[in-house]
Amino acid sequence: MTPAAIRTLGLTKHFGHVIALDALDLEVSPGEVFGFLGPNGAGKSTTIRLLLGLLRPTAGQAWLAGVPVSDVEHAHRSVGYVPGDVSLWPQLTGAETLELFGNLSGGVDVAFRDELLERFDLDPSQRARSYSKGNRQKIALVAAFMTRPDILLLDEPTVGLDPLMEAEFQSLAREAAERGQTVFLSSHLLDEVEDVCHCVAILRSGVLVEVAALEDLRRLTTTIFEATLSGPVPVFTDLPEVVGVEPMDGGVRVTVSGVPGEVLTRLTAAGITRLHSQAPTLEQIFLTYYKTSASQREAVAAAHGQSGMAGRQGGGS
Numbered sequence: 001m002t003p004a005a006i007r008t009l010g011l012t013k014h015f016g017h018v019i020a021l022d023a024l025d026l027e028v029s030p031g032e033v034f035g036f037l038g039p040n041g042a043g044k045s046t047t048i049r050l051l052l053g054l055l056r057p058t059a060g061q062a063w064l065a066g067v068p069v070s071d072v073e074h075a076h077r078s079v080g081y082v083p084g085d086v087s088l089w090p091q092l093t094g095a096e097t098l099e100l101f102g103n104l105s106g107g108v109d110v111a112f113r114d115e116l117l118e119r120f121d122l123d124p125s126q127r128a129r130s131y132s133k134g135n136r137q138k139i140a141l142v143a144a145f146m147t148r149p150d151i152l153l154l155d156e157p158t159v160g161l162d163p164l165m166e167a168e169f170q171s172l173a174r175e176a177a178e179r180g181q182t183v184f185l186s187s188h189l190l191d192e193v194e195d196v197c198h199c200v201a202i203l204r205s206g207v208l209v210e211v212a213a214l215e216d217l218r219r220l221t222t223t224i225f226e227a228t229l230s231g232p233v234p235v236f237t238d239l240p241e242v243v244g245v246e247p248m249d250g251g252v253r254v255t256v257s258g259v260p261g262e263v264l265t266r267l268t269a270a271g272i273t274r275l276h277s278q279a280p281t282l283e284q285i286f287l288t289y290y291k292t293s294a295s296q297r298e299a300v301a302a303a304h305g306q307s308g309m310a311g312r313q314g315g316g317s
Contacts, residue, residue, distance in 0.1 A: 003066030005182035010060035035197035036186040043206040044186040080144035084156035090129035101143040113146040133160035224278040230271030
């Protein structure tokens with residue numbers, strides 16, 4: 001049986017009295033583009049550093065492709081890494097930097113490296129000290145992808161890139177997943193994650209609050225209905241699932257968190273002439289999980305018959 005690409009069990013990290021990561025149970029499948037969401041300070045970078053063996057856990061364990069992360073020599077053979085803040089040797093050129101990284105990794109697909117340089121529009125002949133932040137980020141991305149590792153650990157990988165290069169990165173991430181590589185993408189850029197990830201995890205103050213496919217998360221959060229009506233606007237004050245009502249020209253805009261059946265029944269009775277529903281964006285989902293309690297989220301999940309969505313966490317956090 002193929003082991004999980006990334007697995008953690010009770011992974012915890014304390015810095016003195018500060019709990020940076022608390023009992024993280026997580027499993028990421030091979031070939032998955034996995035979004036790891038949270039604002040600055042949520043514990044995303046701490047998690048990646050623990051996976052790389054750069055930090056020692058206070059408690060718990062972690063594995064990369066079935067190899068304990070404490071076995072750094074073997075675990076790192078299958079990993080490519082991009083840090084959030086890239087520092088390079090200022091006297092080396094881009095080409096020399098990539099050659100050094102390639103020698104450390106034990107092998108590079110040279111043709112693919114050259115393709116990556118072209119796709120990122122990067123001149124490798126310049127010295128690193130002359131590179132902008134975006135170009136330093138490009139060097140790190142080329143270095144991570146050029147060895148075709150089984151697992152890519154990417155910590156805010158597109159910081160400093162322009163929109164065109166962000167789109168190129170997203171294409172590379174999708175292509176990597178199609179080849180069976182696992183992409184673990186830590187980010188607070190919600191559009192980026194929404195466009196490329198199969199599944200997302202939401203981290204809040206070091207605690208994992210949810211793991212689910214993006215479409216499942218959408219079904220567990222708010223939906224906006226815009227209805228043009230031939231009759232008077234119905235009353236919704238007695239419906240707990242209605243979290244917002246806003247009049248609009250000729251009708252009403254209703255925001256529903258939960259099952260919309262009764263809302264639609266009342267709108268139909270009022271004479272719907274036009275109805276538009278809008279799925280929540282990832283930003284709306286993210287804010288929902290940061291503004292609501294666990295019991296409120298579980299109530300919404302239960303209303304959808306999907307309680308226990310956090311089962312992918314391996315026991316909760």
